[in-house]
Amino acid sequence: MTEVTQPALTIDALGKKCPIPIIMLAEQINYVPLNAVVAVLADDPAAYTDVPAWCRLKSHRHVGSYELPEGGWAIHVRRNY
């Protein structure tokens, strides 16, 4: 198993419907240094697809999505620029 980089920032978007988790991510990604990881906690199934799609559109890197024990995912994004 590969090492999961410790996120520099965790955004709690649990219980929030898309596009709110994406809006929160877009607002806050610039709070972390370049190459740092932001974790978005979300349980809206749309976020599971939309966070990686946002990364592709915005040229950030989707590191991985990890299931949370209480449901939902921690979706890790690396700031690219």
Next chain:
Amino acid sequence: MYPVAYFDAASSEPLHPQAREALLAAIDAGWADPARLYGAARRAHLLLEQARTDVAEALGARPDEVSFTASGTQAVHLGVLGTLHGRRRAGRHLVTSAVEHSSVLHAGQVHEREGGTVETVGVDLSGRVDLARFAEAVAAPGTALACLQTANHEVGTTQPVAEAAGACRAHGVPLLVDAAQTAGRMPIPPGWSVLAASAHKWGGPAGVGVLAVRKGTRFRSFLPEDERERRRVPGFENVPAVVAAAAALRAVRAEAEREQARLSALVDRIRTRVKETVPDVEVIGDPVGRAPHIVTFSCLYVDGEALLTELDKAGFAVSSGSSCTASTLRPSHVLEAMGVLTHGNVRVSLPRGTRADEVDAFLAALPDLVRRIRQDAGVA
């Protein structure tokens, strides 16, 4: 009150005037039981069989291969489960693409509950099935049926049906082709064993689907025995609606090449202009290999339901694959499988006769609506 620009042909095409005329005439002439032997019954029988001949000719089938169903969904359900039932001895494995219409996927779920297996083959970012993987899946021993749509109902991307049919033929596996989005608009690709289509998507009335089963394809209805429609579809045929469906298909086919090219140019205009005028938008699906009338895009940071409501208020009827706009909490399985943005999604599908000025009015209204919704959500 502004007239509404109707851009949801992929859900239902408005009734063609010739279908309306045929429907009214056939309600009077074709009400009797086509299976009986008196005058009114023979008249209904003749109307039904003439419609069957016309539809068969339009779809590249023989009349005795064509059965009428109550809907496109029913045609798919009967086609999938009937072919699987007929091929039980060959195996219990079903292959489909990840972006088939829900009727295919739901039929597959029934098959799984009955102990069968299903393999779902993924698609690329444009929504096109991975042909190499599809062919590989079909080659697996015990494959009883493969299913592939002609074009995707949400994003318009066409599928490599002829190539998939070649792979199926090489392994003796029948291919069910769901032609709901393209029948009457584009030629039916060759190589199908079972074909499903829906009349209200080509300008016929709702309540008529087509199930064509190629001669030599093993098929056995899983429903209780019934004599109608070559034992493939139970129940009394809706003869007037079938007659109207055939009239619509004849009419749209006669004008298809010109009209679809015209609609396709309008779709190109939407694909180009939306990218130019709306920031942070993803225009989805293959720009070239696509159904002529469908275009889908997703607007970042926009709630799909809010956008649909605003567009409706502005006089534009469109649909969306975003989760909040569907009856489920999940976003569209098509957008998920493609890995594209699922929120802020708008599908525009142009019916016959869409005017360029209607499209231009939509393109003029859209950027400001998107901007206002983003502003309300606090997005700069």
